Each structure stands twice: as C-alpha cells, then as structure tokens.
Amino acid sequence: MAGANSSYGRPPRNDVFDGKQLRKAVARRTVDFNSSAMRWFLDRAWQSELGIDTPAIQPNMESTVNLVPPAADQMSENPVTSACTKFVHSSMNKPGCPIHACKWTPEGKRLITGAKTGEFTLWQGLTFNFETILQAHDAELRSIIWSHDENWMLSGDQKGTVKYWQSNMNNLQAFHAHKDTIRDLSFSHTDAKFASCSDDNTVKVWDFVQIREERVLEGHGWDVRCVDWHPSYPILASGSKDSNLKIWDAKSGKNLTTLHGHKKTIVKVKWNANGNWLLSGSQDQLIKIYDIRMMKEFQAFRGHKREVTSMQWHPQHENFFASGAYDGAIYFWVVGQSDPVASVPCAHQSSVWDLDWHPMGHILATSSNDHATKFWTRQRPGDQMNDKYSASGQPNEEGERGSGRGRSAGRQRGRQGYGQNDYSSRDRQGHARLR
Amino acid sequence: MNVSAENEMQIMPIGAGNEVGRSCCILKFMGKTVMFDCGVHPAYSGESSLPFFDSIEPEEIDLVLITHYHLDHAAGLPFLMERTNFNPKARVFMTQPTRAIYKALLSDFVRVSRNAPGEESLYTEEDVDKTMSRIEVVDYHAEVNVNGIKFRPFYAAHVLGGAMFMVEIAGVRILYTGDYSREEDRHLKAAEIPPFRPDVLIIESTYGVQEHEGRRLRERRFTDRVARVVRQGGRVLLPVFALGRAQELLLILDEFWEANPDLQNIPIYYASAIAQRCMPVYQTYINMMNDNVRRRFEISNPFDFKYVKNIRGINHFEDDGPCVFMASPGMLQNGLSRELFERWCTSKQNGLVLSGYSVEGTLAKHVLTEPDTIPRLDGRHVKRACSVDYITFAAHADFKETRMFIQDTTPTHCILVHGEKNNMARLRGALETIHNKSEGGKKLDIHSPLNCGTVKLKFKSELNARAINVLSQNVAHDTVKPGTRVSGLLIQQDFAYTLVRPPDLPQYTTLKLTHIDQHQVLPISKPFITLATQLKTTFRDIDYDDKKEIIRMANGGVIIELKERNSVKMSWESGYASDLLTEAVAAMILSKSPHEGDAPISEILRIGRKLLMARFGPVRRVKGSPHLVRLVIDLSKVGIDMLTGEVECTDEKLRERVRLAYKRIQAAMFPIPDIMCECCRAS
Structure with missing residues (x-):
C-alpha cells in the first residue's frame, strides 16, 4: 500500500467536536500516498535510473516502508505490483441507487461519482468519506470526463444533455447534444474539441469553447456505446452495439476503418497513452487489443465469465489495465499475458459500471449497479490476504472455499493475490531485479 | 342511410409478444376470429414451446393464415389442428411454396424432436399429413373471401413464399407483416408496400432500432473471410438452418467462385437432406423471386449450382484439404455441423462462420465468446483454435426499413410483435418520438402487448345502407328528407347493407327469389257445392266452376278442386296472406255441414x-x-x-x-x- 503510515488499529475512545456536536471519533482507514511519494522523491536522488541498486521489496510487513508509488522506476518495472486487489472502503449514498460513472479529480483529492438519479457525489480521496452531494443532472448520469488541462469537467446524461463544470463544481454550461442517451464523452488531445456518442447511432465532434456541433459521424447501425479520442492525433475510436469498432478521422469525419473483431456490443474502447494500442471490451466477454499501425488485433484477453462492462488503462504502467464485468468481478491484465494477472471475482454484487485509477495509480475506484463505490489499493508486502475478497482465491484445507463466492475459485487460485506470495511469484515472471 | 356504432377490435398475441419465437396472433373483430401464424419457440421444447392456446377458444377460429414456413411461424399448426378442439370449419391458408416446404420441414421437425431424449413429440407425422389436406393455397395478390373476411397476401421477402397478409373485415384493414425485409437480396424481391392503406399494422420488431450494415459490405466480409481461410489451406464450416438463408449463401458463394478462378478447385459442399428435398420447390417457384434470378434463369437454373456439391452425409465426404462445408443445424446443437466442428475446431487454419441468430444455451452462442476449449458431445473438452466469425444475414427489417414501411403504409394503429422486450421498447420509444412527439409527425397509436395481453381498438363504423330503386321513380332524390318513409328488404352481406325492393333481389344481390307451391289433400264430408256456397258467404271473389268442380280464390292464388273419394285438393303458392287464407279454408272443408247434423x-x-x-x-x-x-x-x-x-x-x-x-x-x-x-x- 502506498500509505506507509496508514493509521490502522483502534484509536483511543475519545469524543471530538465536529462543529455542531460531540461525536465519537471514528477511525477511518486512510490510504495516504504522501509518505511513500516523499520516500520516492528522497531516494531517487541517489538511486540510479535503471534501478540496479534498488533493493527488492521483501514479502514481509517491515518492507512496507519501501513501497513507493507506481510511477517510481522500481515499480514501473513490474505492473503486477499495481494490481489493486486489496479492499479498502465501500462508499454508499444513503438513498442507494446504481452508480453509473466514477472519475478521480485530476489532482487525486476526491472521487466524483455519477448516479442514476443524476447526482454527483464527492468522496474524499484519502479517507474515502462522504464530502458532498449535488443534483447535477435531472436524468441518469452516463459519463464524466476531465479535460487534459485539468480545468474542465464534462458530464453527459440519459436525456442527451452535456454540462460543463469547473473544478469547484460550478456549472457553467448545459446544452442538448443528442436526441438520445449520451453514452460516452472524450476530450481531444488539445482540449479544443470533444467527442460524444449516443444511442441515436451517431458520434458527434464538438468545439469545446464555442459549443458548436462540428461534425456528425454516422455509420454505426445501433447505439454507439463508447468513444475515445486518440492521445495525440485527431483520430476517434468508437464502439457500438452493432459490434463494430470504427475508427474515424475527426477532422474530415471520414470513417477510416471498421474492425469486426467482436461479436456483441462493444462497451468500452480505450487508446493506450502510447497511441498505438487500442483496447476494446465487449459483451462477448472478450477484451481485444489492436495495434493501429497494423490495424490488426494482436491479442484477445479471455477470462471474464460475463459481459465486460468497464475498462481502464493504468495511468503509469503502459501495458497494464483493469476491467470490470457484469457479474461484479474485476480483472487485472498485462498485455502479452493471456491470463489475468490478478482478479477479484466478487468485488461487487452486480455489474461494475465504471472504474477509474487514481492519477497516482495506487488506488482503483469501482462503481457498481449494487449502489456501492469501492476503493481498492495495492497489497502490501507480507499481506496475509485474509479478507473476504481475497478468500475466494485462497486455497484452504478443504481445497475450495464456499460455493457461492468461490464459483471461480479453482481457476483463479494461485494468481489472484499479490500479498505474501505475490512478491515471490514475481520471480516466476522473471522480475528478479526487484529483490 | 347512416347509423354509427362503435365496434371493438381485439388483438392478442398468444406468442411472440415481447419475445422472438412462437409467432401467433389472434385478431377478433365483428364476431370473426383470425389467427396469424402458429409457431413454436426454438428455445423451449415440448408443450412449453407452444403458443398459449389455452387462453383462446380454438373452436372459434374462422381463419388461419401462415406467413412462411419457418418453425417459429408454422410448426404449431399441426398441434392446433389435430390436438385441440380446433374449429372443423375453419380454413387454413398459406402460399404454395410455403405449403410445399412446410410438409418437408415439419416431418423433419417431428423426427428430430422424437429423437430428443425425455421428450414426447408434440404430434406425429400422421398429424402433419392430416393437416396437409386441410391447408389451402393462395396466390400472391389474390383476394379470398372467407365468410366476410377478405384477405390478400403480398410479397414479404424473408424466405421463398414469405407473405404478409392484408385482412379486411367490415371495411377495416389489418396488415400482418410476419417476418419481412425491404431489402432485395440475391433471389428474393423486397417486401411490397400494399397498394391500400391498412388501419392496423401488426409489424415485427426483431431488430428494434438497429440499422444493418450494407448488404454488399456484409457479403464482401463473408466472401473475404471464406476466401482467406481456404486460401491458407483451411476448411470453412458454415452452420446454417437448412432452408432460407442457406440458399442465399450458396448463391453468394457460387457467384464468388465463378469470379475467382483460383478458388474453383476448392469444393463447396452442402449437406442437407431436407434442402435437397425442397430444392425442386425453389426451382419451381422461380417466378416468385426477383429479376436477378429470373434473368439468370433464362440462361440456366441459378439453383443448379456450378461449384456446390450436394452430399448425403459425412460418410460420403473425403476430408482431404481445403473446402467450404455448409451443414445444418445452424446453432451447432448436434448433427452434422456439430460433428464437423468438433473435428475441425482444433486446427488454427480452419474457420467457423456463423451467419444466423443463435439462441442462448447453444454451442454457437458459446463459441461467440471464443473460448479456449469447447465441450464435445461425448462430454470431453477439446481445444478451440479455429477462427470464429459472425456475419449476420438474417432477412429481417431493420429500423430504417421499419420506419419507412410505417411511413409508407400510414396506419392509424401499430402493434409491435416478434421482438425481444428491450428492443421492442426501444423501437416503440423511437417511433413515438418520430410520430407523436415531433412536429409534423403523423400521429400513430403504438402498442407492444405482452403474450396474452389484449389490445382493444375501437372502430367507429358508419353503418351505411345503399338503397336501390326503393324510392319511387318520380320522387327526385333531392326532395328526400329525413323522416321520409321507405320500405324494402335490408340485406346484410359481408358487413355491407343494401336496401332493395324484393323483385330486384336477383338483379342487385346474389340472392335468388324462390317460389314454394303447396298442395294439400283434405277429406270432405259434404257436397262440393255446399263448400262453394260456404266460401262464397265468407270470402269475396270466389270463382266456382261447377263443370270442372274447381273453386278459384284470391284471383287464382288458391285453387280448390274436387278429387275422387270425397277429398279435395287445395293448391297455392306459399306466402303470408295465402297461407292464412288456406288455413281458414281448410277448417271450413273439414267442418261438417250444418244440415247434416252430428251423430245422435x-x-x-x-x-x-x-x-x-x-x-x-x-x-x-x-x-x-x-x-x-x-x-x-x-x-x-x-x-x-x-x-x-x-x-x-x-x-x-x-x-x-x-x-x-x-x-x-x-x-x-x-x-x-x-x-x-x-x-x-x-x-
């Protein structure tokens, strides 16, 4: 865990004044990245960039202090260390309702979730407690994105409305962008434009400042479920319920190519930051990765037992991503490895509608149809992995754990957690350098 | 003459309401009951696959119309006709190719379901044979009148013989589309827009708001895929449903092979016993297909494929190199396609191309997730390495076609059937937006009933009666005012009313005037002349001929003549007045003479x-x-x-x-x- 000085254990039972009344002090689990970031900043002065003289992290509690943020050289070597399988907190609104979208603020201080009721809820990023709730839209929220310059947030809803927000949650603009549900939004690499896609079968390219519809990209035969702007070119990728993945030239509005790799609705497309890889997740339970230099699929990730519902590249590790599925499972994948490198089979009771990495890459937030928003972090060295989420992946005396949760136990066992046996398992993958 | 009345029309899907499969829709109007389609659900078996027959009265059905031969539209018919109290006077219609293929398909269906373990088949082959004698055929565009229900089939594409039915009852028109496609393909004409406007449109909604990729594009993807696999030395397996799209795929492949000489040494196999049995039907009804096929037919029969080889079974097949193999069933449940798939799936070179809809729970559905292993029928798992592609060729209307079809037919009411619940709701929402929520949209009353849910529509029918020759000649028409008395015979024929004078009946209606001559012989115990005197004192206009001993009454309408042995014969033409008169006369004849007196x-x-x-x-x-x-x-x-x-x-x-x-x-x-x-x- 990034938070090396996480305050665990029972605090003294004293009452505190919260401004209105005396309350019992509540111990909150905190995942604080500051100390580990500090450690990294201090150490990198004398550590070689190649990480040769960095000592490997040993699989015991004492080595926790050596855990540094994923961006650190010694961590970026091995993406598996960033598999966030340790459950930290489950945040739920009082009137529960499905949470359709979640997004970290760019500085990582809080998580914004968008609910079916159209409300934004802000959760504290360190202790994960409730901060505020506001009625953002009057229809179901579908998508939340931040501009690359971190100044603007856009949200889209079921009725086709797009709203502009400042980072202080001040609503500046609202306009009707589509006739039907907006499924996804994506900013261009320059932030001058953004793209929206909708159930009305179209993708639209908008001028951000003038709020002008610049182009309507027509060609999909059914609901367009996702759109993503290329990290450095005016190229759009969109996936649709007609199971086609289309790549568009955002400038001319021309359909460059159509990829027929999936056999069911494509729910997410995500460009890798390297600009070459395009990841697509579909309801046919597959995630595929295309290299656009060849326009060819080069790997299919099989493992999900139900429809894939969400996907996100890790912000630091180039070849690492997480995916959520309809059955509430979260899987972690490394490009080049056919099996998931880690998984939490029963992270949620129902579909994981959205997931988002903390900008530091040490926390994964997942929002689900079961009304919960959950926070997951990295396993610490020497972690016993005995909480209920890890349990299904652990062999016990009887061999298998209870039938309900352990449905996928047999398959996942041995590669699920990266606690105690995690850092040793790294040897098998040839990452001995960390030792 | 106008009398307005409200009549209620009831439309109730007892299958395919918010689901795909077991199409069956009941229409009740003006005391008539019409059933459209009668299919089974492919995902269920046994009686649970049938439409909900227990919610209707089969003996009330007057007419059954079957749109096409697919099992989900026709296979419930033998059960309905032979195993329920189906009205023995009801008539069943389908088009000629449908009837021809129906028998072959259903016999096969019975055989397959009989072989399924633990399942008792719904009916036997004898039942199918029995229904054949009662099924009547109808030509496209020919109007048939069954007790006042007029109907007319139109081209629906989808499959050979596919029809949509325009039914007219009491001036209200109902169009049932069945499965249709507005896209002309390689052998079928696109569905027609009927030349007159229906009041109620019962339309399929399989694809909801989806729009198809262009047909050419799909064809190219299909041929490219097949060509790539065979060129790298692999075998292509095309699991298909024996009839329908399979013929279209064969036409595409045959054409592609013709254009690519390098492929011509690679065989295309087609193994389907039913298809071979039904191929003559396809070859016969070329006239029902489109111009493309007909043009080619002038040179050679397009269904005599040049590169396609029909083979009887896997025993006749030498598996020695690249080939294209088309086999049924389409969802890899069992049979030949499954056997070949299990044999070929382990090699990376081979390819599987799925072209039809696959039902949840079948191997075809499972294969779409590209699993690492697949279960064999013997329970063992084998590796899957072959490529899997899914290119749909289902000939159903997409959103664009549905929208245009509704726009062109301009119905007042629209009822959605044959569509998965979610798709149907989306389509309904989209149509509401187009027609009722946006300006300039033509108002449309849209329903999407559940199974056994009834849609009740009110039709205000103006009861009009035509009066022919009833007004006297010298009364000008414009002088007729409300309240003027007219009299005549009111004839109701097929919900139309006509007022005529009785003598004009044969002229203006199909009714005939009939005369009934009555003769009665009665005993008489008094002299004939006494009777004549008695009659004269009672009635007027008695004409007594004492020589011939005949009495004529009522201007000769009643004739009484003396027969031998103290009896008289009375003859008259039946009618209200003369019947009354003769009754009285008979009493007089039978009564005794007052002079004679009673017995002491x-x-x-x-x-x-x-x-x-x-x-x-x-x-x-x-x-x-x-x-x-x-x-x-x-x-x-x-x-x-x-x-x-x-x-x-x-x-x-x-x-x-x-x-x-x-x-x-x-x-x-x-x-x-x-x-x-x-x-x-x-x-």
Whole structure:
C-alpha cells in the first residue's frame, strides 16, 4: 500500500467536536500516498535510473516502508505490483441507487461519482468519506470526463444533455447534444474539441469553447456505446452495439476503418497513452487489443465469465489495465499475458459500471449497479490476504472455499493475490531485479 | 342511410409478444376470429414451446393464415389442428411454396424432436399429413373471401413464399407483416408496400432500432473471410438452418467462385437432406423471386449450382484439404455441423462462420465468446483454435426499413410483435418520438402487448345502407328528407347493407327469389257445392266452376278442386296472406255441414257405456236421465255424468281414476277435439 503510515488499529475512545456536536471519533482507514511519494522523491536522488541498486521489496510487513508509488522506476518495472486487489472502503449514498460513472479529480483529492438519479457525489480521496452531494443532472448520469488541462469537467446524461463544470463544481454550461442517451464523452488531445456518442447511432465532434456541433459521424447501425479520442492525433475510436469498432478521422469525419473483431456490443474502447494500442471490451466477454499501425488485433484477453462492462488503462504502467464485468468481478491484465494477472471475482454484487485509477495509480475506484463505490489499493508486502475478497482465491484445507463466492475459485487460485506470495511469484515472471 | 356504432377490435398475441419465437396472433373483430401464424419457440421444447392456446377458444377460429414456413411461424399448426378442439370449419391458408416446404420441414421437425431424449413429440407425422389436406393455397395478390373476411397476401421477402397478409373485415384493414425485409437480396424481391392503406399494422420488431450494415459490405466480409481461410489451406464450416438463408449463401458463394478462378478447385459442399428435398420447390417457384434470378434463369437454373456439391452425409465426404462445408443445424446443437466442428475446431487454419441468430444455451452462442476449449458431445473438452466469425444475414427489417414501411403504409394503429422486450421498447420509444412527439409527425397509436395481453381498438363504423330503386321513380332524390318513409328488404352481406325492393333481389344481390307451391289433400264430408256456397258467404271473389268442380280464390292464388273419394285438393303458392287464407279454408272443408247434423247423442252415449263396461264391468243406467250411469268398482259406488265427464264417488282416489279413464274414453271416441266433439267443446 502506498500509505506507509496508514493509521490502522483502534484509536483511543475519545469524543471530538465536529462543529455542531460531540461525536465519537471514528477511525477511518486512510490510504495516504504522501509518505511513500516523499520516500520516492528522497531516494531517487541517489538511486540510479535503471534501478540496479534498488533493493527488492521483501514479502514481509517491515518492507512496507519501501513501497513507493507506481510511477517510481522500481515499480514501473513490474505492473503486477499495481494490481489493486486489496479492499479498502465501500462508499454508499444513503438513498442507494446504481452508480453509473466514477472519475478521480485530476489532482487525486476526491472521487466524483455519477448516479442514476443524476447526482454527483464527492468522496474524499484519502479517507474515502462522504464530502458532498449535488443534483447535477435531472436524468441518469452516463459519463464524466476531465479535460487534459485539468480545468474542465464534462458530464453527459440519459436525456442527451452535456454540462460543463469547473473544478469547484460550478456549472457553467448545459446544452442538448443528442436526441438520445449520451453514452460516452472524450476530450481531444488539445482540449479544443470533444467527442460524444449516443444511442441515436451517431458520434458527434464538438468545439469545446464555442459549443458548436462540428461534425456528425454516422455509420454505426445501433447505439454507439463508447468513444475515445486518440492521445495525440485527431483520430476517434468508437464502439457500438452493432459490434463494430470504427475508427474515424475527426477532422474530415471520414470513417477510416471498421474492425469486426467482436461479436456483441462493444462497451468500452480505450487508446493506450502510447497511441498505438487500442483496447476494446465487449459483451462477448472478450477484451481485444489492436495495434493501429497494423490495424490488426494482436491479442484477445479471455477470462471474464460475463459481459465486460468497464475498462481502464493504468495511468503509469503502459501495458497494464483493469476491467470490470457484469457479474461484479474485476480483472487485472498485462498485455502479452493471456491470463489475468490478478482478479477479484466478487468485488461487487452486480455489474461494475465504471472504474477509474487514481492519477497516482495506487488506488482503483469501482462503481457498481449494487449502489456501492469501492476503493481498492495495492497489497502490501507480507499481506496475509485474509479478507473476504481475497478468500475466494485462497486455497484452504478443504481445497475450495464456499460455493457461492468461490464459483471461480479453482481457476483463479494461485494468481489472484499479490500479498505474501505475490512478491515471490514475481520471480516466476522473471522480475528478479526487484529483490 | 347512416347509423354509427362503435365496434371493438381485439388483438392478442398468444406468442411472440415481447419475445422472438412462437409467432401467433389472434385478431377478433365483428364476431370473426383470425389467427396469424402458429409457431413454436426454438428455445423451449415440448408443450412449453407452444403458443398459449389455452387462453383462446380454438373452436372459434374462422381463419388461419401462415406467413412462411419457418418453425417459429408454422410448426404449431399441426398441434392446433389435430390436438385441440380446433374449429372443423375453419380454413387454413398459406402460399404454395410455403405449403410445399412446410410438409418437408415439419416431418423433419417431428423426427428430430422424437429423437430428443425425455421428450414426447408434440404430434406425429400422421398429424402433419392430416393437416396437409386441410391447408389451402393462395396466390400472391389474390383476394379470398372467407365468410366476410377478405384477405390478400403480398410479397414479404424473408424466405421463398414469405407473405404478409392484408385482412379486411367490415371495411377495416389489418396488415400482418410476419417476418419481412425491404431489402432485395440475391433471389428474393423486397417486401411490397400494399397498394391500400391498412388501419392496423401488426409489424415485427426483431431488430428494434438497429440499422444493418450494407448488404454488399456484409457479403464482401463473408466472401473475404471464406476466401482467406481456404486460401491458407483451411476448411470453412458454415452452420446454417437448412432452408432460407442457406440458399442465399450458396448463391453468394457460387457467384464468388465463378469470379475467382483460383478458388474453383476448392469444393463447396452442402449437406442437407431436407434442402435437397425442397430444392425442386425453389426451382419451381422461380417466378416468385426477383429479376436477378429470373434473368439468370433464362440462361440456366441459378439453383443448379456450378461449384456446390450436394452430399448425403459425412460418410460420403473425403476430408482431404481445403473446402467450404455448409451443414445444418445452424446453432451447432448436434448433427452434422456439430460433428464437423468438433473435428475441425482444433486446427488454427480452419474457420467457423456463423451467419444466423443463435439462441442462448447453444454451442454457437458459446463459441461467440471464443473460448479456449469447447465441450464435445461425448462430454470431453477439446481445444478451440479455429477462427470464429459472425456475419449476420438474417432477412429481417431493420429500423430504417421499419420506419419507412410505417411511413409508407400510414396506419392509424401499430402493434409491435416478434421482438425481444428491450428492443421492442426501444423501437416503440423511437417511433413515438418520430410520430407523436415531433412536429409534423403523423400521429400513430403504438402498442407492444405482452403474450396474452389484449389490445382493444375501437372502430367507429358508419353503418351505411345503399338503397336501390326503393324510392319511387318520380320522387327526385333531392326532395328526400329525413323522416321520409321507405320500405324494402335490408340485406346484410359481408358487413355491407343494401336496401332493395324484393323483385330486384336477383338483379342487385346474389340472392335468388324462390317460389314454394303447396298442395294439400283434405277429406270432405259434404257436397262440393255446399263448400262453394260456404266460401262464397265468407270470402269475396270466389270463382266456382261447377263443370270442372274447381273453386278459384284470391284471383287464382288458391285453387280448390274436387278429387275422387270425397277429398279435395287445395293448391297455392306459399306466402303470408295465402297461407292464412288456406288455413281458414281448410277448417271450413273439414267442418261438417250444418244440415247434416252430428251423430245422435244416444248413439254416442251407447258407445261410451260399452267402453266403460269393457273397462270397469257392468254399468247401470239411471232412468229418466240417459247420460247418467252408475257402476260399482271395488265395492264403491260410482256415478258418471257422461256429458260433462263429472264423477261422483266417496273415495277420492277412485274418483280420480275413473275420471281419468272416462277422459281417455272420450278422447278415443272424438280424436279431433273442438271441431266435432260437443262434450269437449262444452268443457
């Protein structure tokens, strides 16, 4: 865990004044990245960039202090260390309702979730407690994105409305962008434009400042479920319920190519930051990765037992991503490895509608149809992995754990957690350098 | 003449309401019941796959119309006709190719479901044969009238013989589309827009708001895929449903092979016994296909494929190199396609191309997730390495076609059937937006009923009656005011009313005037001339011919003539007035002459006493009053008044017995009461 000085254990039972009344002090689990970031900043002065003289992290509690943020050289070597399988907190609104979208603020201080009721809820990023709730839209929220310059947030809803927000949650603009549900939004690499896609079968390219519809990209035969702007070119990728993945030239509005790799609705497309890889997740339970230099699929990730519902590249590790599925499972994948490198089979009771990495890459937030928003972090060295989420992946005396949760136990066992046996398992993958 | 009335039309899907499969829709209007389609659900088996027949009364059905031969539209028919109390007078119609293929397909369906373990088949092959004799064929565009229900089939594409039915009852038109496609493909014409506007449109919604990729594009992807696999030395497996799209795929492949000489040494196999049996049907009904096929037919039969080889089974097949193999069933449940798939799936070179809809739970559905291993029928798992592609060729209308079809037919009411719940709701929402929520949209009343959910539509029918020749000639039409009395015969024919004068019946209607001549021979006990005199005193216009002994009455309408042996013959033409007249005359003929008088009363009393004696023993007369008698029965004294029938006796039971007995004696003596019997007249 990034938070090396996480305050665990029972605090003294004293009452505190919260401004209105005396309350019992509540111990909150905190995942604080500051100390580990500090450690990294201090150490990198004398550590070689190649990480040769960095000592490997040993699989015991004492080595926790050596855990540094994923961006650190010694961590970026091995993406598996960033598999966030340790459950930290489950945040739920009082009137529960499905949470359709979640997004970290760019500085990582809080998580914004968008609910079916159209409300934004802000959760504290360190202790994960409730901060505020506001009625953002009057229809179901579908998508939340931040501009690359971190100044603007856009949200889209079921009725086709797009709203502009400042980072202080001040609503500046609202306009009707589509006739039907907006499924996804994506900013261009320059932030001058953004793209929206909708159930009305179209993708639209908008001028951000003038709020002008610049182009309507027509060609999909059914609901367009996702759109993503290329990290450095005016190229759009969109996936649709007609199971086609289309790549568009955002400038001319021309359909460059159509990829027929999936056999069911494509729910997410995500460009890798390297600009070459395009990841697509579909309801046919597959995630595929295309290299656009060849326009060819080069790997299919099989493992999900139900429809894939969400996907996100890790912000630091180039070849690492997480995916959520309809059955509430979260899987972690490394490009080049056919099996998931880690998984939490029963992270949620129902579909994981959205997931988002903390900008530091040490926390994964997942929002689900079961009304919960959950926070997951990295396993610490020497972690016993005995909480209920890890349990299904652990062999016990009887061999298998209870039938309900352990449905996928047999398959996942041995590669699920990266606690105690995690850092040793790294040897098998040839990452001995960390030792 | 106008009388307005509201009539309720009920439309109830008992299958395919918010689901795909077991299409069956009931229409009730003006006392008529029409059933559209009668299919089974492919995902269920046994009786649970049938439409909900228990929510209707099969004996009330007047007409069954089957749109096409697919199992989910036709396979419930033998069960309905043979295993329920289906109205024996109901008529069943389908187009000629549908009927021809229906038999072959259903016989196969029975055989397959009989082989399924633990399942009793819904009906037997004999049942299918029996239905064949009752199924009538109808040509496209031919109007048929079944007891006032007029209907007309139109081209629906989808498959050969596919029809949509325009039904007209009492001036209200209902169009049932069945499965249709507005896209012309390689052998079928696109569905027609009927030339007249329906009031109610019952339309399929399989694809909801989806729009198809262009047909050319899909074809190219398909041929590219097939070509790539065979060029790298692999085998292509195309699991297909035996009839329908398979023929289209064969046409595409045959054409592609023709254009690519390098592929021509690679064989295309097609193994389907039913398809081979039904191929003559395809070759016969070329005239129902589109111009493309017909043009080619002038040179050669396009269904005589040049590069496609039909083979009987896997035993006749030498698996030695690249080939394209088309086999059924389409969802890899069992049979040949499964066998070949299990054999070929382990090699990376081979390819599987799925082209149809696959139902949840079948291997075809599972294979779409590109699993690492697949279960074999023998329970073992084998590696899957072959490529899997899914290119849909289903010939159903997409959103664009549905939208245009509704726009072109301009119905008032639209009922969605044959679509998965979610798709249907989306389509309904989209149509609501187009028609009812946006400006300039033509208002449309849209329903998407659940199974057994009834849609009730009110139709205000103006009851019009045409009056022909009823007004007298010299009355000008414009002088007819409300309240003017007219009279004539009101004829109802197929919900249309006509007012005519009776003599004009044969001229203006199909009804015929019929005369009934009646003859009656009656006994007469008085001289004929007496009868004539009697009649003359009672009726006017009596014409008595004493030579021929004929009486003519009512201007010759009734003729009475004397026959031999004291009888007369009365002849007349049946009618209200003459029937009344002859009844009265008959009474006069039968009555006795007043001069003749009745039989002496002493004689009657004598016979009565004799009969009483025979019944009860010795009878004593009372002096002075001849009608009183006394007798002793079972030691009780009984007195009878033979004129009134009164009985005196202390024992009540006995009195009653004697009274009854005497009543019967009187009845025996005077069998015709009132007219002849004085005593009865008295009582």
